[in-house]
Amino acid sequence: MPVNMIVCCKQVPDPEAPPAVFKVVNNKMTLPPEVKPVIGQYEEFALEAALKIKDAVGGKITALSVGNNFVRDVIKKALAVGADELILLEDKAFEDGDSWSTAHALAAAIKKIGTYNIIFCGRQSSDWDAGQVGLGIAEILGIPAVTLARKVEVSDGKAKVDRVIPDGCQVIEVALPAVIVVTSGLGALRYATLKGIMAAAKKQPIVWKPADIGLDPSQIGAAGRHSKLEKLFQPVKESKCEMIEGDTAAEAGAKLAVRLREAKLL
Amino acid sequence: MAEYKGILVCGELADGKLAAITTELLGCGRKLADDLKENLSCLLASAAIGGASKEAIAFGADKVYAVEHPALKDYQADSHMQVVGKLVKDISPRLILMGQTSMGRDLAPRLAFTLGTTVTTDCLDLRIDPGTKLLMQTRPVYGGNAQAIFTSESLPQVVTVRTKAMSPLERDASRKGEVIPTKIDIDMSKVRTKILDTVKEEAVGIKLEDAPVIVSGGRGLGGPQPFQTVLKELADLLHGAVGASRPPADNGWVPEGLHIGLTGKIVAPDIYFAVAISGASQHTAGCSGSKHIIAINKDPEANIFREAEFGVVGKYEEVIPALTKKLKELLAG
Numbered sequence: 001m002p003v004n005m006i007v008c009c010k011q012v013p014d015p016e017a018p019p020a021v022f023k024v025v026n027n028k029m030t031l032p033p034e035v036k037p038v039i040g041q042y043e044e045f046a047l048e049a050a051l052k053i054k055d056a057v058g059g060k061i062t063a064l065s066v067g068n069n070f071v072r073d074v075i076k077k078a079l080a081v082g083a084d085e086l087i088l089l090e091d092k093a094f095e096d097g098d099s100w101s102t103a104h105a106l107a108a109a110i111k112k113i114g115t116y117n118i119i120f121c122g123r124q125s126s127d128w129d130a131g132q133v134g135l136g137i138a139e140i141l142g143i144p145a146v147t148l149a150r151k152v153e154v155s156d157g158k159a160k161v162d163r164v165i166p167d168g169c170q171v172i173e174v175a176l177p178a179v180i181v182v183t184s185g186l187g188a189l190r191y192a193t194l195k196g197i198m199a200a201a202k203k204q205p206i207v208w209k210p211a212d213i214g215l216d217p218s219q220i221g222a223a224g225r226h227s228k229l230e231k232l233f234q235p236v237k238e239s240k241c242e243m244i245e246g247d248t249a250a251e252a253g254a255k256l257a258v259r260l261r262e263a264k265l266l
Numbered sequence: 267m268a269e270y271k272g273i274l275v276c277g278e279l280a281d282g283k284l285a286a287i288t289t290e291l292l293g294c295g296r297k298l299a300d301d302l303k304e305n306l307s308c309l310l311a312s313a314a315i316g317g318a319s320k321e322a323i324a325f326g327a328d329k330v331y332a333v334e335h336p337a338l339k340d341y342q343a344d345s346h347m348q349v350v351g352k353l354v355k356d357i358s359p360r361l362i363l364m365g366q367t368s369m370g371r372d373l374a375p376r377l378a379f380t381l382g383t384t385v386t387t388d389c390l391d392l393r394i395d396p397g398t399k400l401l402m403q404t405r406p407v408y409g410g411n412a413q414a415i416f417t418s419e420s421l422p423q424v425v426t427v428r429t430k431a432m433s434p435l436e437r438d439a440s441r442k443g444e445v446i447p448t449k450i451d452i453d454m455s456k457v458r459t460k461i462l463d464t465v466k467e468e469a470v471g472i473k474l475e476d477a478p479v480i481v482s483g484g485r486g487l488g489g490p491q492p493f494q495t496v497l498k499e500l501a502d503l504l505h506g507a508v509g510a511s512r513p514p515a516d517n518g519w520v521p522e523g524l525h526i527g528l529t530g531k532i533v534a535p536d537i538y539f540a541v542a543i544s545g546a547s548q549h550t551a552g553c554s555g556s557k558h559i560i561a562i563n564k565d566p567e568a569n570i571f572r573e574a575e576f577g578v579v580g581k582y583e584e585v586i587p588a589l590t591k592k593l594k595e596l597l598a599g
Contacts, residue, residue, distance in 0.1 A: 015409045019547045019569050022411035029408055099375070100384060128407050128414075129528065130387055132375035139379035144344065144458035147372045150522070160462070164522055165368050166531070168467035170340070173460045183529070184516050226384040230402065231415040239572045241561070249580030253588030256560070256578050261596045263576075265537055265558055266504065 003059035009043040015126035042122025044189035046182040079200035080192035086205040093217040101224030103136030108213040117176045134181035150185030270421040272305040274359035284321040287365035289434035296326035313339035323443030344457040366426040378424040385424035410547030479506030486542025490519035511549040527552035545570030
């Protein structure tokens, strides 16, 4: 049975950028232009989970994202790697949402899409790291959710999910439709093929405005927030590292042993 | 409208005992409850609770709601949600505290969305603003590259707290409190998931969370082998454990259970060796509570040196064996 899948993706500043470039200015994260936006790392895993199911049993993948000013080349990566459709909830009114308003916007769009067996989300976005949206969508739609998935298989209208727990994993069975929230461990997102890139270049995303999903601008983005950001800051760290040197790396290693002993650490 | 009052800690058991995170939540909850001059309650929901209820009182709870039900043996969202949802409805707490654990990070957002309120996950600090009386909730954002303080006016508020971010109170067996055995029916027809199997994957030896010394390796190790040889030899000598940053876990060089960081384990050993780890914020978020951090990296500009107390610039293949050999001599002498 082919599986209809929706993968929620977020465009975020590259989280792998060096820590030193992250600067808070006037309560906002400000990054230099060389830090490019990317699809969040856990949403990439979610895409890969969907692609693996499409490989195994066939199906359709719709990538869905909410925000504003999407960089087309970045977000269209979802199409290039194998998603069939890309829907963008793109409007100024969608900006600066919190988990509450984001989950409501995505759930409204999912209701409009209508047909789905699995909704994949990443465990947490790579910017705000809250880890709530997938579960929020499940509660709004009234469907089950399994979190921290690192392997997903589908058969007979059910999914079998390996859910990571502190000392191993649980194998969980859930009837579909369901939300599955993906963590790492199922392998990196595959590279786009040349054919995929060409196809993606030709395909245009579908853009929906708040009215298209039946929401009032007061319910979404910054206006629809439940939580208020009082302050964004970076704790000041004083570097006080004592560097141990030697003529060779091995000598430095031996000296480190002596120094740790002197300092009564060991 | 119901009046929201008091603080509820959703506790957890580990190996039949009160989990460390629950004692931390009780410590933090006690302080907030005293500031508000309100009660601190603790929910324990499991197949068998035993002495953990009394322990929760010894660690600061005024009331413990003990819910025993065979369906609560393992955490399952749909059964636990019924219990927490019912208790929250009955006692209307203003604040619900959970651990940022396998259970808390799964349960807290569901509860908040169901109640139509907010949740702030992974908090490092919670305090009541003396002026506004709002709860100031501090949490890391941008992979640990910044912190944010959130407030919310919707009640009840749900918060998850990072492990080891808060201190428990001194255990006091003479503290007075009330254990309330509570019967809550669980409608099994509403449990939509089934646990088919539980697979243990813990590495043999000392548990990461309990190890006094951790020798951790990063992407720079290039493959699985150094974890089993160079790093393990040093860890064994010091009766410690081997850990890893995210890339080795993502690449399958080590089991996910060894992953230390924002999305892995949070550890706070006496001594933390960071070997060939660049020091991305998302990793240091998991080890910055260590008493002493020692960094070994061939890149003198690596961010990890900003976190470390001692550092060596050099190839780990040369530094670590020499360090291990010398330490062996010193410890023997």
